[in-house]
Amino acid sequence: MKDDYLFIKSLKVDFAPKKAPVRALESVDLSLSRGKRGVLIGPSGCGKSTLINVLAGLNADYSGQVLIDGRPPLRGGETALILQDFGLLPWKTVWDNVVLGLKFRQKSAGEIKAAAESVLEKLGLLSLAQRYPAQLSGGQRQRVAIARALVLEPKLLLMDEPFSSLDALTREEIQDFLLEIWEETRLTIFLITHNIEEAVFLGEKIFIMSHSPGRIRQEIENNVSNASRQRGQTQFWEMCSFLRSFLHRSSHYAADA
Numbered sequence: 001m002k003d004d005y006l007f008i009k010s011l012k013v014d015f016a017p018k019k020a021p022v023r024a025l026e027s028v029d030l031s032l033s034r035g036k037r038g039v040l041i042g043p044s045g046c047g048k049s050t051l052i053n054v055l056a057g058l059n060a061d062y063s064g065q066v067l068i069d070g071r072p073p074l075r076g077g078e079t080a081l082i083l084q085d086f087g088l089l090p091w092k093t094v095w096d097n098v099v100l101g102l103k104f105r106q107k108s109a110g111e112i113k114a115a116a117e118s119v120l121e122k123l124g125l126l127s128l129a130q131r132y133p134a135q136l137s138g139g140q141r142q143r144v145a146i147a148r149a150l151v152l153e154p155k156l157l158l159m160d161e162p163f164s165s166l167d168a169l170t171r172e173e174i175q176d177f178l179l180e181i182w183e184e185t186r187l188t189i190f191l192i193t194h195n196i197e198e199a200v201f202l203g204e205k206i207f208i209m210s211h212s213p214g215r216i217r218q219e220i221e222n223n224v225s226n227a228s229r230q231r232g233q234t235q236f237w238e239m240c241s242f243l244r245s246f247l248h249r250s251s252h253y254a255a256d257a
């Protein structure tokens with residue numbers, strides 16, 4: 001619906017390298033209410049990152065309608081984007097990585113110190129503040145990336161396969177942690193993943209994208225995903241298996257089409 005926090009209608013994105021133009025997205029319709037957790041899942045190359053880049057305001061070269069809280073996407077502002085490789089600056093310490101966005105926004109030294117300390121504490125990173133990214137584990141690096149996004153108090157958190165390089169246990173820890181943050185802040189989350197269990201654990205609404213050029217093939221209301229840590233229960237596995245069979249069916253559909 002048009003008054004949803006996130007509203008996308010008939011989105012189309014073409015890339016036009018000289019020799020081989022690519023239609024990355026076609027007729028994408030999607031909406032998500034404020035404070036909800038949406039997860040987008042789909043095969044490699046179907047256009048997921050293209051979509052999230054549009055939402056993050058990094059690509060304005062699209063047609064159709066894209067509204068966040070009634071306005072076209074803007075770089076920065078109320079939206080934070082976390083990428084697969086975490087996007088940390090290797091030559092800056094944890095502290096400097098986290099305060100970068102605040103400095104950019106010309107906050108006072110006192111405000112910067114208070115905000116960074118509070119977020120680093122919440123994420124259990126305060127004792128690592130003077131380390132460099134190379135001196136951290138993958139999970140710690142991921143938490144720094146989340147800290148860097150949260151310190152700016154975003155209303156919308158966009159994540160492009162943020163946990164894919166983590167081992168299974170660390171990944172689950174960070175997923176739990178993301179839910180805790182969501183419970184505290186009730187910010188709107190839109191996350192891309194290849195991982196079915198992750199989609200079912202985190203997504204209140206799961207959007208399935210078809211093969212390139214991507215469009216939303218199906219939207220699933222996922223009642224299993226709530227903040228009560230359902231992982232491992234029968235209902236959870238049933239939902240995973242439902243989603244898995246759906247993804248298989250849509251990939252056959254795409255191959256046949």
Ligand SMILES: Nc1ncnc2c1ncn2[C@@H]1O[C@H](COP(=O)(O)OP(=O)(O)OP(=O)(O)O)[C@@H](O)[C@H]1O
Pocket residue numbers: 015016017022023024043044045046047048049050051212
């Ligand atoms: N800058 C670009 N120039 C030309 N083609 C591009 C560009 N960026 C992406 N594409 C193409 O657009 C399509 C969608 O790419 P995108 O990165 O959005 O896919 P994805 O769903 O995120 O894939 P993955 O799951 O592998 O990350 C692909 O065919 C890709 O090759």
Ligand SMILES: [Mg+2]
Pocket residue numbers: 048049050160
């Ligand atoms: Mg991608």
